[in-house]
Structure formats: structure tokens, C-alpha cells
Amino acid sequence: MVKGIDSRRKHYVQVLSRTDEDGHITPVAITWEDGRTFDIDRVLDCRQAASLKVGGTGTRYLVRIGRTSTYLFHEDPRWFVEEKVMG
């Protein structure tokens, strides 16, 4: 486990996304529960994957927000992230 991170928790989030005419979905922004919105600068990777940390499976986007990157899962229809639980 990474220093400072105690565990991970499945956290469903509000996501703004764009669906193109082929049906491809691109997440645009994530809104956290406290109301802060994080714009997604780039989608670095997108694939089917299971979350081994918090469980569940779906389309996994590796997104860059500012200088950090994180996984965002589309469980269709919901979205979730692997929230850090600080120790």
C-alpha cells in the first residue's frame, strides 16, 4: 500500500460526459460530493477492466486531471473512482 493511503473505497461520482455518434463515451469532468468540479484534461487510456482494489468491472478510463492521473470506471450507467482512505 502507498504511504499514507490506508485503503481504497468504491465511490460513485457525478460525471459529465460526451457521447459521440459512434457511441464512444468520453468523460469531461468529475464533480466530487463537496461540489468541487475537476475538469479532465486528457483520457490517457480506455479499456475493459476489473477494479481489483474496490471490486466491480466496466470500462476503465485513465484520466489526467492537472498533474495527477487516476482511474475512472464506467459501470454503465454509473461511474465510480477508487477513493483513497487516508490512514
Place this chain on the structure above:
Amino acid sequence: MDRVILHSDMNSFYASVEQAEQPELRGKPVVVAGKEELRHGIVLTKSTEAKKYGIKTAEALWQARAKCPDLIVLPPRYKLYRRYSEMARNIYYQYTDLVEPFGLDECWLDLTGSLPLHGGDALVVAREISERVKAELGCTVSIGLSWNKIFAKFGSDYRKPDAITPITRQNYQSIVWESPVRDLLYVGPATERKLHAYGIRTIGQLAGTSDAYLRRRFGKVGFILRTFARGEDTTPVKAYDPTRRDVWREVKSYGNGLTAPHPITTAADAQALIWLLSESVAQRMRADGMRARTIAIGVCNDVDLSGYGCQVKLDRPSAATRHVAHAAWALLHACEPFDEDHPIRALHVRATDLVEADPGVQLSLFEADEPDWEGLDACIDELRRRYGNTCIVRGTELLDASLVGLDIKDENTVHPVGYFHR
């Protein structure tokens, strides 16, 4: 040229899916089981860890708990399992279009034609599929590879979980033929007893029996089993048709059964259950555009769990709920006294002798016009399609309060297809 057939089996499927969804369950003894309060409390699937305690599929929950006090028992979530099953199949489809599902958790893949596109080595493809299922679904599969479906299935059962077993022309005699006959598809306990009685204990011995002996002792099925044992089965991998229903295709009968939440001792309760089951059977028939000529019921006694069945021919083929239910009820009513001394545990309604609904039905000249029951059912089906199966129910079904809200069609129809049903 030999075919290249792969059989993929998702290990302890329901339990694995639950463990993939809830990582905190990983490494713990988990079983997925029916609802105890409805008296469906048997083990449907056990995790690898639960298996170590000697817990077996179809065992009662109290037996399982006796073996493992810390057992985690989960209710089944069929929708979720169907989603995982579909996702696994979507992976298989990226390697071949010939994918034949066998239940929710097993599939045959015919790679003969598409193998050159994927590098030409079946073992590499098998490893890739196994890795992808692990990464994308979080479950493990065991895979068997061979030139026929029977040995491919044997291979996937041979080593599990998370293993790949090739059965080749070089090794099948040492692997398959040395194994007990029980490991062959379609050799169940009864056939095994019979084979043992004649001294046939291994698959190799079965493969070596003579024509005359087989004909005398086993008849037609003996030859089929020997074909299986010799690896001479040529049944093609049949691509499943997505316009038909998910798991089954050519159907010979439609059946639904249910263990009642409490022993049935009154005619009203029995009638409620008969209608509930008939409704699901008839609805599934209509959805597939079929009609049945014969209705059969099965009855299981609550005292000693003994059972019997009987059937009746309909005057003309029908898929109307009313006709199915009336026929089934007439059968049951003729056989059962419905009192405290003769409690019924489970009932089963089955529609067989199917015909396509399309060509229409020969009407009788001498009968009074009947209302259009199938037309009524079509309306009800449409309502259910839009608002769910429990949005409209028969008055009869409300007579037994414990059955209210049960959705037989969606919750109780996960059957593996038979190998011969084609």
C-alpha cells in the same frame, strides 16, 4: 485437418463474481445460496475456499454451516451474473464468431478458421483469453483445448481453477483414457453405476468396448458415449443466434418448477402455484412463438421428498396461460387430495410437444367460439414488457400470500442447455 476447439469454464462462477464485486470477500469461504426463508436454502455455488471445507453444490445450508461456521452466505444476483457472462462472451467473440454457450458460465469456441488471424498457436490464444478475463472481469477461467467438444470440456474440468489443459492426439490416451468414466460428459451417477456393474471403470475401457457388447447392454446411448470416449464426436460448435433468447436455442419443452415457501395443503394454495408456474411457461412459449400440444406436471411430496409426474394432451396446440393452467390444474386435482396428510413440497409445470405458432391452428366445427385467450395474453405480455413481470397478476395467484411478488420468469429460468437439445 483437426478442428481447434476451446472450452472455457468460469470457475465457481456465482461466487467468483461476488468476490470480484466485493474484494473483501476474496480468500474467504463464500457460497451463493437460495433464500432460506423460502425454503430454497441450498448451495448454488461455492468459492474455492468454501470447497476446502468439503462444502458441495446443492447441499442444504445447515449442512454447509456445520462444516464451516464462518461461512458467508450470499443471495443470488442473476442480473449481475448475466452481465458478467455477457462480458466474457464479448471477449470470446473477439477471437471467433463460433461461440456456443453452455449455461451461463461455460462456452465452446471453434478457433479452426480464425486461428491464423491470431498467430496460429491455440495455446497462446487460450492464455490470452484467460489473462483478459482475469484483467477485465476479475474472475478466473479454466480452459480445455482439443479437436472435439467433448475432450475440450474434459480438459477444462481436468484442472481448475485458472488452468489451461490441452488434450492432443498425443496425450489423450494417457490423460482422458486413464480417468474414471464419470468424468465424461453425460455419464452421471446412474450411467456410472451401470458401467461399473459391467466392469467399465475408465474412459479408455469404454472406448475399447465392442459393438455387440454395447448394443446388448446399453443400446443407442452406449454408442454415443463410446464416440465421446474415443474423441470421435464431430458435433459442430453452434454459433448462438442473438435474436433468440440468451442461453438456449432449439427448445423441446418449457418448464418451470418451484419449491413452495411452505408445505401446500390446500387446493387454493396449489392452484395459486399452478397458475404462477403456468404463467411463466406460457409467457416464455409466446415470446418464442411456440405452442404446446402436451402439458405435464411434476409433484414432490413434502414428507419423504418422493415425486411423480403425469401429462395430458391438449385438444389443440396452445400458448394461452389459461389453457396451460387449466390442463395442469386438472392433472393435479385428479392426483392430489390436498390435506394435512399429503403436503406438497414442490410443483413443476412443463409444456412439451411444441409446434410453431405461425401456421395457425385447425379449429373445430362443433365447438362454441372461445374468447381470444391468446389475444388477452398478448396484451398482458406487452404490459409486462413495459412495466415488468409483476405489474399485472392473476387473482388466483394472490390467494397464497407467500407467493405474491415472486417473479418466476426472471428469477427462476437459468438453465444450462442440454448437449442433445439441438
